[in-house]
Amino acid sequence: MSDQEKSVGVLGAGTMGSGIAIVSARAGFKTILVERDKETLDKGLDLIDRFFVKSVKKGKMTPEQKDLVMKKNLIGTLKYEDLTDCEFVIEAVFEDLETKKQVFCQANEVCPPETIFASNTSTLSVTSIAADSGRPDRTIGVHFCLPAQVMKLVEVTRGIQTSDETYDRTMEFGKKLNQVFVTTVETPGFILNHFIVAFNNSCIKAYEEGLASVEDIDKAIKLGLGYPMGPFELLDYIGMDTQLQVSLALFEQVQDQRFWPPPLVRRMVDAGHLGRKTGKGFYEYKGAGMFGA
Amino acid sequence: MKIEKVGIAGFEGPGVEIAYIVAGAGYPVAVWDADKQALDRGKNAFNQFVDRAIESGTLEKEKKEQILSQLTSGADVTLLKDVDLVIESLSDDLDLKNKVFSDLSDVVRTDTVLATTTSCHSVTEISNNATNPERALGMHFLKPLLERKLVEVVRALNSSQETIDLVVDFCSKIGKETVVAKDSPGFIVNYFFVPYMNQALNYYDHGLGDKKGLDTALKMGLGYPKGPLSLIDQSGLNDHLHLTSQLYDRLKDPLFAPPPILKRMVDGGKLGKKSGQGFYKYDENS
Numbered sequence: 001m002s003d004q005e006k007s008v009g010v011l012g013a014g015t016m017g018s019g020i021a022i023v024s025a026r027a028g029f030k031t032i033l034v035e036r037d038k039e040t041l042d043k044g045l046d047l048i049d050r051f052f053v054k055s056v057k058k059g060k061m062t063p064e065q066k067d068l069v070m071k072k073n074l075i076g077t078l079k080y081e082d083l084t085d086c087e088f089v090i091e092a093v094f095e096d097l098e099t100k101k102q103v104f105c106q107a108n109e110v111c112p113p114e115t116i117f118a119s120n121t122s123t124l125s126v127t128s129i130a131a132d133s134g135r136p137d138r139t140i141g142v143h144f145c146l147p148a149q150v151m152k153l154v155e156v157t158r159g160i161q162t163s164d165e166t167y168d169r170t171m172e173f174g175k176k177l178n179q180v181f182v183t184t185v186e187t188p189g190f191i192l193n194h195f196i197v198a199f200n201n202s203c204i205k206a207y208e209e210g211l212a213s214v215e216d217i218d219k220a221i222k223l224g225l226g227y228p229m230g231p232f233e234l235l236d237y238i239g240m241d242t243q244l245q246v247s248l249a250l251f252e253q254v255q256d257q258r259f260w261p262p263p264l265v266r267r268m269v270d271a272g273h274l275g276r277k278t279g280k281g282f283y284e285y286k287g288a289g290m291f292g293a
Numbered sequence: 294m295k296i297e298k299v300g301i302a303g304f305e306g307p308g309v310e311i312a313y314i315v316a317g318a319g320y321p322v323a324v325w326d327a328d329k330q331a332l333d334r335g336k337n338a339f340n341q342f343v344d345r346a347i348e349s350g351t352l353e354k355e356k357k358e359q360i361l362s363q364l365t366s367g368a369d370v371t372l373l374k375d376v377d378l379v380i381e382s383l384s385d386d387l388d389l390k391n392k393v394f395s396d397l398s399d400v401v402r403t404d405t406v407l408a409t410t411t412s413c414h415s416v417t418e419i420s421n422n423a424t425n426p427e428r429a430l431g432m433h434f435l436k437p438l439l440e441r442k443l444v445e446v447v448r449a450l451n452s453s454q455e456t457i458d459l460v461v462d463f464c465s466k467i468g469k470e471t472v473v474a475k476d477s478p479g480f481i482v483n484y485f486f487v488p489y490m491n492q493a494l495n496y497y498d499h500g501l502g503d504k505k506g507l508d509t510a511l512k513m514g515l516g517y518p519k520g521p522l523s524l525i526d527q528s529g530l531n532d533h534l535h536l537t538s539q540l541y542d543r544l545k546d547p548l549f550a551p552p553p554i555l556k557r558m559v560d561g562g563k564l565g566k567k568s569g570q571g572f573y574k575y576d577e578n579s
C-alpha cells in the first residue's frame with residue numbers, strides 16, 4: 001500500500017464507482033470520489049467502509065492500513081473543483097451519453113491539461129464520449145469488470161482520437177493500480193460484453209423455450225465447462241435491468257440477433273425480479289452487501 | 294437390477310478415460326475394440342493413466358494391481374455378453390454407432406443398458422437400433438473427462454425412466470454429477486458452448502482482438518478455465534469442426550455454422566496441440 005504521488009478522480013459512487021475507488025485507494029492513490037448528492041455519496045462511502053472491514057477480518061489488511069486508506073487516501077466530495085490534482089479521472093456515472101459528456105465537461109474546466117479522462121462505459125462509443133470531453137486525444141476507455149474491487153481485468157479501448165501518449169500512460173497506470181489492463185478494439189461491447197451478453201441471452205432464450213431448467217443449465221455450464229458461475233447465478237448478480245439495457249444498446253449498434261433480449265428479460269424487469277438487488281431473480285435471496293473482501 | 298459389471302465399446306481417446314474412471318470406482322470393466330492395434334494402444338494409455346495418478350498422489354500405490362486386474366479387453370464382442378451396462382465410445386460416426394448398437398443387442402442380455410457417448414448425433418436414432426430401445430440412452434461425458442464432473446444423461450424418446458434412474462445412480466457411484474437432458478442437438482452444454490466458440494473464432498478472424506488479449510480477457514474477466522483459442526488448441530480444431538458441422542446440419546442455425554477460419558486451419562493441418570500448432574505453437578515436450 002505504497003503512497004502514490006498522483007491522485008485519481010472517480011466520478012459516481014454507484015456499484016462500479018465504489019469498486020474502482022476501492023481499487024485506487026487500496027493501491028495507494030489519493031482518490032477523490034465525486035457524487036452528485038450527499039445521500040448517494042454517503043451510501044457509497046459506507047459500502048466501501050464495510051468492504052474494508054471485511055478485508056481486515058479476513059486478514060487481507062491491518063486495521064492501520066484500513067485507517068490509512070479510508071481516512072487519508074479516500075476523499076468523498078460533491079465538488080468537481082476537488083479534482084484539480086488528478087492525473088486520471090475515471091467516470092462511472094450512468095450509462096448515458098449525455099451524462100457522461102456532461103461530467104467530463106465539468107471536469108475539463110477544473111483539471112490541468114495533462115489529466116487523462118477515462119470512461120468506464122460498457123456499451124457506448126469511446127470515440128463519441130471523447131469527442132465532447134474537451135480533450136479527445138486524452139480520453140480513453142477503461143472498462144472495469146463487476147465487481148471491480150475483486151476482478152483484476154480491465155479492458156482498455158482507444159477512441160479514434162486517443163493519442164499514443166495517452167494510451168501508454170494508461171497502460172502504465174494499470175500496473176500501478178495492480179490491475180491487468182488488456183487492449184481491445186473499439187467495437188460494441190469490447191470483448192467481455194460481446195461474449196457474455198450473447199451467451200447469457202442464449203441461456204435465457206433456451207430456458208424460456210423449455211430446453212432445461214434454470215438449475216440444470218447452471219449445473220451443466222459450471223460442471224461441464226468449469227465456469228465459476230452458472231449463467232443464471234451470474235445474471236442475478238448483473239441484474240435483469242442491466243441485462244436489458246446492455247442488450248438493447250448492443251443490438252441497436254450491430255443489429256445482431258444474438259444481442260436481442262429474449263422476452264423473459266422484459267417480463268422479469270416488469271415484475272421487479274431484477275436479481276440479488278431486489279431479493280428475487282432466477283433464484284431468491286436474503287440480505288445484501290458488497291461482494292468480496 | 295443393479296449395475297455391477299460395465300462394458301466399454303471402443304478403446305481410444307475417451308474410451309480409455311472412461312475405463313479408467315469406472316475401474317477406479319471399483320467396477321470390473323470389459324473393453325471391446327474390433328481393432329487389435331487400438332486395443333494395445335488403449336491398454337498402454339490406461340497403464341499410463343494409472344501410473345500418472347500414482348505419481349500425482351490421486352491414487353494409492355497399493356491400488357495399482359487391483360485396478361489393472363479389474364480390466365479385461367479383447368477384440369471379440371462376446372466379451373461383453375454378461376455386462377449390465379455398455380458405454381459405447383467409438384469414433385463419432387453415425388453409421389458405425391447404429392451398427393454397433395444393433396450388433397451389441399445380439400450379444401448382451403435383454404435388460405442390459407446400452408449408452409452412447411455421442412456429442413452430436415441423435416441419441417434416439419442410435420438407441421432405436423437396440424432390440425430394447427427403452428434400455429438405451431446417452432451418456433455424454435465432458436472433456437477433459439478426468440477434470441469435468443459432469444455427465445449429461447440424455448433421454449432418448451424411448452428411454453424408460455427406470456433406465457435413466459439406473460444410469461444417474463451409476464454416475465454418482467463413479468464420482469460424476471448429472472443433468473438429465475433432452476435429446477436435442479448439442480444437449481445442454483454444447484448448445485451454448487459451440488456458438489460461443491464459433492463467435493470467438495469469427496471475432497478473432499475479423500481482427501477484433503489479438504490472441505492473447507482475447508484469451509486473457511475471457512479467462513480473467515469471466516473466470517473461464519481457459520481462453521477460447523487456447524482451449525480449442527487443447528481439444529483439437531478438427532474435433533470442433535466436426536461437432537459444429539454436425540450440429541449445423543441438424544439445426545441449420547447460423548450460430549452453429551462452421552467458422553471459415555476453422556475450416557481453413559484444419560485444411561492447413563493446424564489442428565492444435567496434437568499437431569504441434571493451432572493458434573499457438575507447441576513444442577513436442579510441452
Ligand SMILES: NC(=O)c1ccc[n+]([C@@H]2O[C@H](COP(=O)([O-])OP(=O)(O)OC[C@H]3O[C@@H](n4cnc5c(N)ncnc54)[C@H](O)[C@@H]3O)[C@@H](O)[C@H]2O)c1
Nearest residue numbers: 012013014015016017035036092093094095120121122146
Ligand atoms: N454494473 C456493471 O455490471 C458494470 C460493469 C462494468 C461497467 N459498468 C459501467 O459503469 C458505469 C456505472 O455503472 P453502475 O452500475 O456503477 O451504475 P450506478 O447507477 O450504480 O452508479 C452510477 C452513479 O453515478 C452517479 N452520478 C450520476 N450522475 C452524476 C454526476 N453528474 N456526477 C457525479 N455522479 C453522478 C449516480 O448518482 C450513481 O451513484 C456505467 O457506464 C456502466 O455501463 C457497469
